[in-house]
Structures are given as structure tokens and as C-alpha cells.
Amino acid sequence: MKKILSVAVLGGLLSACGGSGSGSDADGQQAYSGTLLGTVDSVQAEQATMTVNGRSLDIASAGVSYQDQPLLLTDVTSGMQVEIDSDDGRVSEIELEPFMSGEVTAVDGQSITVNGQAVLLGQVAASVQVGDFVLLFAQPQADGSLTLTAVQAIDTTAISEVEGRVSQLDTSAQTFSINGTVVNFAGAALDDEPLQNGQWVEVTGLFADGIFRAAEVDAEEAAQLDGKELEGVITFVNHEKTAIELNSRTVVTLTANTRYEDGTQSDLVTGRVVEVELLNQTGQLSAVEVDFESSSSQITTDRFSLEGAAQYVNDTLSVNGIELLMSSTVRLEDGLTKATLDGKWVELEGSLVAGQYLVREIEPERQEAEISLQGPVSGNAIWGYAASDASLGGFEGQWVDLECYFDGSAVSQCRLDD
Numbered sequence: 001m002k003k004i005l006s007v008a009v010l011g012g013l014l015s016a017c018g019g020s021g022s023g024s025d026a027d028g029q030q031a032y033s034g035t036l037l038g039t040v041d042s043v044q045a046e047q048a049t050m051t052v053n054g055r056s057l058d059i060a061s062a063g064v065s066y067q068d069q070p071l072l073l074t075d076v077t078s079g080m081q082v083e084i085d086s087d088d089g090r091v092s093e094i095e096l097e098p099f100m101s102g103e104v105t106a107v108d109g110q111s112i113t114v115n116g117q118a119v120l121l122g123q124v125a126a127s128v129q130v131g132d133f134v135l136l137f138a139q140p141q142a143d144g145s146l147t148l149t150a151v152q153a154i155d156t157t158a159i160s161e162v163e164g165r166v167s168q169l170d171t172s173a174q175t176f177s178i179n180g181t182v183v184n185f186a187g188a189a190l191d192d193e194p195l196q197n198g199q200w201v202e203v204t205g206l207f208a209d210g211i212f213r214a215a216e217v218d219a220e221e222a223a224q225l226d227g228k229e230l231e232g233v234i235t236f237v238n239h240e241k242t243a244i245e246l247n248s249r250t251v252v253t254l255t256a257n258t259r260y261e262d263g264t265q266s267d268l269v270t271g272r273v274v275e276v277e278l279l280n281q282t283g284q285l286s287a288v289e290v291d292f293e294s295s296s297s298q299i300t301t302d303r304f305s306l307e308g309a310a311q312y313v314n315d316t317l318s319v320n321g322i323e324l325l326m327s328s329t330v331r332l333e334d335g336l337t338k339a340t341l342d343g344k345w346v347e348l349e350g351s352l353v354a355g356q357y358l359v360r361e362i363e364p365e366r367q368e369a370e371i372s373l374q375g376p377v378s379g380n381a382i383w384g385y386a387a388s389d390a391s392l393g394g395f396e397g398q399w400v401d402l403e404c405y406f407d408g409s410a411v412s413q414c415r416l417d418d
Helices: none
Strands: 032-045 049-052 056-057 063-066 069-071 081-087 088-096 100-107 111-114 117-120 133-139 148-155 160-165 167-170 175-178 181-183 199-209 211-219 228-237 244-246 248-251 257-259 274-281 284-296 305-315 315-320 323-334 343-351 354-364 370-378 399-406 412-414
Touching: 032 228, 056 412, 100 117, 111 244, 117 148, 133 228, 181 199, 181 399, 228 248, 228 343, 244 315, 244 354, 248 323, 323 343, 370 412
Parallel strands: 063 088, 181 211, 248 284, 257 284, 323 354
Antiparallel strands: 032 049, 032 081, 049 056, 063 069, 081 088, 100 111, 100 133, 100 160, 111 117, 133 148, 160 199, 167 175, 175 181, 199 211, 228 244, 228 274, 244 248, 274 284, 305 315, 305 343, 305 370, 315 323, 343 354, 370 399, 399 412
16 A cells, blocks of 8 residues: 555554564564564563564664654554564664544543544553544454554644545545545545445545545555565455455465465464465465464454356446445456456355455356355345245254255255255
């Protein structure tokens, strides 16, 4: 993403950039050199050291900034997402990377409201008051929610930020929504790619009178993560475990050459926290190495898969009349493109996010006499396929993974997929 002003709402980028160093830290680990995007584990002010993603770093000579505004080392606390430039374990620059910034309009013991969004404090103590300009840091979750990890007030006139997934896009009114905050992007600087629902963006601007007026809208680009190590929560993994999504927005391909530390490919499940060394190949990120962390998220979501004839008209995807939201980072397999998607028999995979069916992967499939369907059963039907017998009756109201016989319009003899 562009770094002109910094990062914003609903999902701080928990990441780390790989590098090599010639020295070692106090624990005997190789001292880190490179640019590190990650989460502050702890700050040892008296020793002038900081631990980020398990790495001990010397911050005695480090400068601190947010949106190019100088700050103090005392402004850095555990739970923050930061970007660090390090040479042999010695940090020269720390840039704070919140998921949202702006003026506090309400705060109590349960939540804090910034840019029109009320964010639950959870276990975070916030010594701020209405009128303060604050930075909010958080970890995104598989269900589209976020877990707040730090709140910090700063003396600033900085422009505000929001970050998250685009919804309710109205190109005529030049507005969209991010987690309930209405963004007006008239006159804003945009990326070359057109905005679309399901796209994850960072927005900088000013919030006033209930509207966030954007100065700039940026989307993540795979090339900017090339060679870096990205730490975060697995928010989606496909059936074959050949692709994962981190932090609700970064899709990573797993290859036969991917190495695994402290776990195996079978351990890739939603909610696990991993650190992934990335390589950009022809616009797609692949994993050189996946390192499993000891921590994990307790928040998961319902994954789905279905087969059917895709209808893709005016950037709207549906199957059997059921509308699906296509992620902007959707993986289109085996030569499939958006231009060739309409009318094709396909298999789609995704998960339920904030009440919407978010599609992460689509691949061509042959229509056969047996069909695999994972999702909700309602009214003796699943994904618009009614049962011609009573085999769906025992699953009514449940989210299930089924194998069924298929006659081209109806299903029968449905049973749980082993």
C-alpha cells in the first residue's frame, strides 16, 4: 500500500520483513536487519530495548513517527503495530501503524467511539477522554470483527484514518461504507484499479458531521510485501490447504516448496497465528516459510463451499439467485477470469463474514451426478437446491458439509461428508 500518510481501520497489519544480520541478540538469536512490520510484544524502556514478533531490538537511537510527525519512545507500548527499520538489531526508525485514528467522540468503560465507530475496549485500558486524538491498534478476526490491542492518545493535528472492507459502494454518489462509517470519496486520490465491494482499503481524510471525507483511498498490493514476513491470524484456509488468508486481507499461496516450522501444513486452520515469509511471483504472494506461533484466536467463522452455474452481471456474483460477495483478492483458478465467469459451472469457497457470504476462491468444475455442498440448510434446501427426498430433514437449521446426489436441479440422498 502507499505509505504517504500511514495505515487505517479494522485490521492492523501484523507483519514482519525477513532479513539477515551478522550479530546476535542477548538470547543468542541472530540480530535482525531489514524492515519489520509487526506487533510490539513489550517495551523495556530502562534497557532501551523492544520485542517485536519475538525479536529483541535495540531502540536507544530510534526515532518514532506517525504520519511523518515525530513522537517519543514513551508513545510506544505493547500491542501496537509498527514498521521498523533495523540494522543488525539496532532500530533507526519506528513508524506507528494503527488501524484507525481520529478524535474521540465518546468513551466509557466498555467502548471508545472514533470516526463514528464504537470499538469495544475488551482487555485494553484507555486513559483518554472526549476530544483526544487517538491511535487505535487491533488484530482482525475471521468473522470480520477486530480485537483491540492498544489505544494511544497523541498531541497532533494529523489527518484521520479508517481501514476495512468496502461495502454499499455507490459510484454515482461517490460513497461507500467501512464497518458502518460512510466514506465520501469525491475528489479523493484513488488507485488505478476501480473500487469494488469486498475490497480492503485504507482511507485517509477527515471525519465531520457523520461522514468520513476521503483525501486518499489505497488498496494493498502484493508487490509491496515481497520478501517480507507477515505475522497474523489465519482468517481463511481453502479445502486443499494450498492457500490461506491473513488478517482478513492478504492471500498467500502454499507451494510444494513451502517450509513449515513448529507445525505442518495440516495445522493450517482458521484462528492460528502464523508468521509467513513471502515471495511475490507474477502478482501473487507465495509462502517461502510458515512459522506457527503459540498463540491463536478463539474467534472463527463458518466456511462454505458450493457448486453451481455462476451468474456474474454488473460486478455482482450469484448462484441459484443467492448473492455472494467476491473478495477483491479472490483466487480464480485454472485460467478462469471475471470475463469468462458468467454461466460457468464452478466450485466456490469462502466464509461467512459480517453476515455476508465472502468468496475467496473460484475454480471451474464439471457438473456430475454427485455434488459437494457446505453451508446452511433451510426450507429443505441448501444453496438453492431443494431435496427431492427427506435426506435434508435432519439437517434443518444447521450449517453442514454434505455430499448429495444431483439430477441437474434437485439433490437427494444427502449425507455428511467424511
